[in-house]
Amino acid sequence: MYDVADTIVAVSSPSGGVRSIIRITGPQTLPTCEQLFESTAAPPIRNPQSAIRDSIVVSGSVRINNELAVDARLYLFFAPHSYTGDDLAEMHVHASPVLVEALVRSLLAGGLRPAGPGEFTARAYLNGKLDLAQAEAVNEIVSSSNRLQLEAAQKLLSGRLTQTAEEIRSAMLDCLSLLEAGLDFSGEEIEFLGAEQAAGRLADIQRRLEELLAGSIRYETLVDLPAIGIAGAPNAGKSSLLNALLGWERSIVSGRPKTTRDVLSGLLTTDRFQCVLFDCAGLVPAPDNVLDELAQRAALEALRHCTAVLFCVDVTKTDLGEDVVVRAGIPPKNVIGVATKCDLPTGDELPRRMERLAGTFGATFLPTSAKTGQGRQELLDAIAQSAIINPQSAITPLALTARHKQAVTEAMENIRQAATEVQRGNEEVAAMMIRAAHQAISQIEQQHIDEQVLDRIFRRFCLGK
Numbered sequence: 001m002y003d004v005a006d007t008i009v010a011v012s013s014p015s016g017g018v019r020s021i022i023r024i025t026g027p028q029t030l031p032t033c034e035q036l037f038e039s040t041a042a043p044p045i046r047n048p049q050s051a052i053r054d055s056i057v058v059s060g061s062v063r064i065n066n067e068l069a070v071d072a073r074l075y076l077f078f079a080p081h082s083y084t085g086d087d088l089a090e091m092h093v094h095a096s097p098v099l100v101e102a103l104v105r106s107l108l109a110g111g112l113r114p115a116g117p118g119e120f121t122a123r124a125y126l127n128g129k130l131d132l133a134q135a136e137a138v139n140e141i142v143s144s145s146n147r148l149q150l151e152a153a154q155k156l157l158s159g160r161l162t163q164t165a166e167e168i169r170s171a172m173l174d175c176l177s178l179l180e181a182g183l184d185f186s187g188e189e190i191e192f193l194g195a196e197q198a199a200g201r202l203a204d205i206q207r208r209l210e211e212l213l214a215g216s217i218r219y220e221t222l223v224d225l226p227a228i229g230i231a232g233a234p235n236a237g238k239s240s241l242l243n244a245l246l247g248w249e250r251s252i253v254s255g256r257p258k259t260t261r262d263v264l265s266g267l268l269t270t271d272r273f274q275c276v277l278f279d280c281a282g283l284v285p286a287p288d289n290v291l292d293e294l295a296q297r298a299a300l301e302a303l304r305h306c307t308a309v310l311f312c313v314d315v316t317k318t319d320l321g322e323d324v325v326v327r328a329g330i331p332p333k334n335v336i337g338v339a340t341k342c343d344l345p346t347g348d349e350l351p352r353r354m355e356r357l358a359g360t361f362g363a364t365f366l367p368t369s370a371k372t373g374q375g376r377q378e379l380l381d382a383i384a385q386s387a388i389i390n391p392q393s394a395i396t397p398l399a400l401t402a403r404h405k406q407a408v409t410e411a412m413e414n415i416r417q418a419a420t421e422v423q424r425g426n427e428e429v430a431a432m433m434i435r436a437a438h439q440a441i442s443q444i445e446q447q448h449i450d451e452q453v454l455d456r457i458f459r460r461f462c463l464g465k
Contacts, residue, residue, distance in 0.1 A: 004126060010120075010464040012463075029086070032110060065102070070093050076088075084129065117463055164212050165212065172438045205437075209415065230309075232312035237312055238340075239279055281296060313337070315345060315354070339365040407440050418433035
């Protein structure tokens with residue numbers, strides 16, 4: 001799958017920024033940097049044989065070819081304490097995309113290999129720096145579209161799943177050792193663990209397994225849920241729609257435009273599906289100030305990663321020019337048109353306005369009202385049909401979620417049977433069931449993962465991660 005003997009390189013920063021980051025890891029990282037990077041550090045380097053090995057952050061310039069060099073800063077992370085576990089370097093350069101591309105070509109010509117999707121994190125896993133649940137969490141952090149999923153991914157990255165499983169395994173072994181010690185000295189008047197004590201310990205293990213199933217594994221489910229964004233011009237009724245769909249006041253509603261600055265999210269649960277629903281700042285053709293510009297960037301970044309977009313237009317507006325520009329700026333997604341404030345037009349005015357929306361945007365809009373609840377069920381049906389149930393638009397599920405659930409569920413059943421056997425006085429059978437539970441929970445990280453599974457996990461990553 002991956003050749004860890006190669007030295008790989010990739011641009012790890014997003015396009016369009018003022019600073020580009022070229023990431024390198026592998027056995028030839030330091031020699032490559034020494035060949036291309038010229039340090040301007042003072043005082044003099046302590047090691048005369050190397051310009052960089054005694055430093056972690058070095059300012060200087062990097063040579064793109066024999067005639068051209070650009071200012072850069074070099075960040076070094078030495079094995080085994082780097083992210084990948086191998087020597088790792090990041091070159092931070094302020095240069096045009098053309099120069100960055102030329103620098104990468106120079107590195108490839110020097111014998112480096114272009115990194116595949118997720119290969120930096122794959123090396124971290126293969127070198128024991130991350131467990132597989134943490135490795136997946138890295139991708140979820142990078143691709144999360146809202147704070148709800150980001151916080152869940154951060155909990156996974158902290159290693160809570162693996163740490164909790166290890167604590168439970170340790171508790172199982174303690175209980176098992178005391179039971180088996182009692183069996184070994186059954187002819188002596190020694191009681192290492194009474195039936196009531198054993199039952200209490202097993203009940204505690206059972207409780208912790210239930211918490212694990214409802215806690216850490218729930219984070220995996222949460223980061224894997226489809227994300228549905230609500231977008232539109234300022235004062236288009238987005239926040240009111242978010243509250244109406246969630247059934248509670250998640251977002252502040254105001255008649256003043258630009259009330260929402262951040263990306264606000266909530267968990268939408270129906271009898272058919274679950275998804276993360278989020279509202280972001282109203283989109284405008286030209287932001288007025290720095291705060292508006294930052295809010296626009298956050299909104300567009302969130303919409304770029306979501307599964308589908310609810311595009312809201314105030315049906316009472318007379319001039320739709322701003323909305324047309326906003327619609328053109330929404331990243332290509334599965335877009336559902338939503339006409340808001342449909343309780344305000346009177347008589348036969350609403351049908352005419354709906355026809356106007358359809359003609360202007362070339363798409364059908366669903367009439368809704370956050371105030372009266374009009375159109376809520378129809379909108380939920382549209383979300384379920386186009387963004388949730390449609391397999392072509394569904395998110396690829398995490399590869400390990402089902403395996404984790406199965407392992408914990410199997411362990412819970414074995415512990416339950418062990419507790420029953422302890423109450424019946426069958427310590428040997430109880431010990432056998434605890435061993436089976438220990439083996440089941442150990443599968444979270446000790447089960448063999450073949451190359452096809454690893455490839456399916458890491459190919460979901462972007463380059464440079």
